[in-house]
Amino acid sequence: MNALTGTASPADPPHVTVTTSWDDGHTLDPRLAALLERYRLPGTFYIAPRNREFTPAQRLSAAGIGELAERFEIGGHTLTHQRLPQLTDAAAAEEIRGGRVELEDIIGEPVTSFCYPRGEYTPGQVKLVEQAGFTLARTVRRSSLRPGPALELDTTVNAYAHRVDAPLALRLAGGRPWRAARLFLAWDELAVHWFDRCLREGGVFHLWGHSWEVDARGDWARLERVLAHIADRPQVAYRTNRELLRLAA
Numbered sequence: 001m002n003a004l005t006g007t008a009s010p011a012d013p014p015h016v017t018v019t020t021s022w023d024d025g026h027t028l029d030p031r032l033a034a035l036l037e038r039y040r041l042p043g044t045f046y047i048a049p050r051n052r053e054f055t056p057a058q059r060l061s062a063a064g065i066g067e068l069a070e071r072f073e074i075g076g077h078t079l080t081h082q083r084l085p086q087l088t089d090a091a092a093a094e095e096i097r098g099g100r101v102e103l104e105d106i107i108g109e110p111v112t113s114f115c116y117p118r119g120e121y122t123p124g125q126v127k128l129v130e131q132a133g134f135t136l137a138r139t140v141r142r143s144s145l146r147p148g149p150a151l152e153l154d155t156t157v158n159a160y161a162h163r164v165d166a167p168l169a170l171r172l173a174g175g176r177p178w179r180a181a182r183l184f185l186a187w188d189e190l191a192v193h194w195f196d197r198c199l200r201e202g203g204v205f206h207l208w209g210h211s212w213e214v215d216a217r218g219d220w221a222r223l224e225r226v227l228a229h230i231a232d233r234p235q236v237a238y239r240t241n242r243e244l245l246r247l248a249a
Helices: 029-038 062-069 087-105 123-131 168-172 177-185 187-201 209-215 219-228 243-248
Strands: 016-024 044-045 073-076 113-114 136-138 203-209 236-238
Touching: 016 029, 016 187, 016 209, 016 243, 029 062, 029 219, 044 113, 062 073, 062 187, 073 087, 073 123, 087 123, 136 243, 187 203, 187 219, 203 209, 203 219, 209 219
Parallel strands: 016 044, 016 203, 016 236, 044 073, 073 113, 113 136
Antiparallel strands: none
């Protein structure tokens, strides 16, 4: 950094931030949290405390949520994980607010980050999230190294192989078919690619996913490979989602 002008010199490394987030509030979340701890990585766990898509036995208990909160950020994910655009404004507002109230009662501290269930929301529901007291909200949009607006935060990579990503993989591979195939078929290859690009160009590398989905697809080794690759980099700032607020547009 030039001390007189405050501008970066060509020798200055790009500013890189790493964040991770994990959705839904499943009983497998502590297993994922243990991996994050092993590699000293931050995590934001977005939890719907009465998630209708899980059986009661699959939902992380209040005690489990409290234990996660001792080490990681807890974020809102509505009360029951309903699809917000299918609700009336009043019902959506109650889902958004109710999830926050219940989580705050459990962990005894403010919950200020939110994630839209399935990434689905209307423009009006962004305002409902803000009115409920959230200052940051994450979407499921991927393939970005820029966080974007605070209440519509973009991400980089999902811990899941999306079959719609063939054109993206081909573009990222510079038209090389074999490299594109690896990026397309293996989300860990895609994650490593994006992280290495972030190291070169700067920005925010945001990895997100679901513990239950990692387990269902037998992807724990892939996840650990990515966590080991992105961890313990001296030039990287490691932050929770909440701490991205000052970087958001």
